[in-house]
Amino acid sequence: MSHEFPKVQGGGSLIVAWQVKDKHVLVVGGGEVAAGRILHALNADSRVTVVCPKTGLNDEVAFRVAQNQVSHIDRNFEPCDLDGADMVLCAIDDPEASSQVWKLCKERRIPANIADVPPECDFFFGSVHRDGPLQIMVSTNGNGPKLASIIRKKIANTLPSNTGAAIENVGRLRKKLREVAPDANEGPKRMKWMSGVCESWTLEELVEMSERDMDGLLKFYSTTKVPNLREVREDSH
Structure with missing residues (x-):
């Protein structure tokens, strides 16, 4: 009986898509x-505040400050900076100083990530492949960030370049x-009908699907039939 169920593999992380919009x-x-x-935080539509002396900003961060993509506090971290924070990335x-930030976050129950210090992290950043709405993250649970990047690239190279467009149409x-x-x-x-569309249509067909094709395809929903693209277009004419 026990062999019918997945084996528990301890030592992992609970990988979730954390919604931090606004x-x-x-x-x-x-x-x-x-x-x-x-960049990860901005891609997730969060409000970002950077606390760091201006002299310590690299070109990319300085650009985001200049473009008002982030708010900037021009000094070293102070405990009051945690007021109103929903997440801290150190x-x-x-x-x-990093450990002090971690301790203060724990006291306030603010989820935090202290770079390169796995024991002082509530969550890890993985290596992410992004193609429109598609996000694929590879995590080594803090053991090998570079290896995560190599594996992520191998996975990304197996995907068609138009995968994101197909997902947007779906x-x-x-x-x-x-x-x-x-x-x-x-x-x-x-759910069953949409699964049928995703399983029976190729990525190329999903990319090619126009608004007119979608409207034609939806005419078959009541019958539960999942026609192919050719059938949809023949029915529309």
Whole structure:
């Protein structure tokens, strides 16, 4: 009986897509690592504040400050900087100061990541491949960041270059389907039908799918049939 279930593999992380849109992310530091953290936070539509002396900002962080993409506090970190923070990303070359940031975050129960110090992290950053709405993260749970990057590139190289566009079209189709069949009781049927579309259509067909194709495809939903692209276009003419 026990062999029917997945084996538990301890030592991992709970990998989730953390929604930080409009949340306040505090970044301590302004070097290369901080620049990467800032980009991740901005890509997730969060509000970012960088605390670091102006002289310590690298070119990328200085650019984001100049473009008002982030707020900037021109000095070293102070405890009051944590006021109103929903998340803290610390990337400075001072182990003692970093640990102090960590301790203050723990006291205030603010989730934090202290770069290059796994024991002082509530979460890790993985190596991320991004293509429009598609995000693929590879994590080594703090054991080998460079290896995570190598593996991520290998995975990305196996994907068609238009994968993101296919996903965007699927997202639009799902939205249209909810408008056609808004009843909550339709949920299982909608999911099964959308799964059928994703499994039977190629990525190239999903990329090629136009708004007219979507409307034509949705005409088949009530019958539960999943036609191919050729059938949809023949029916539309």
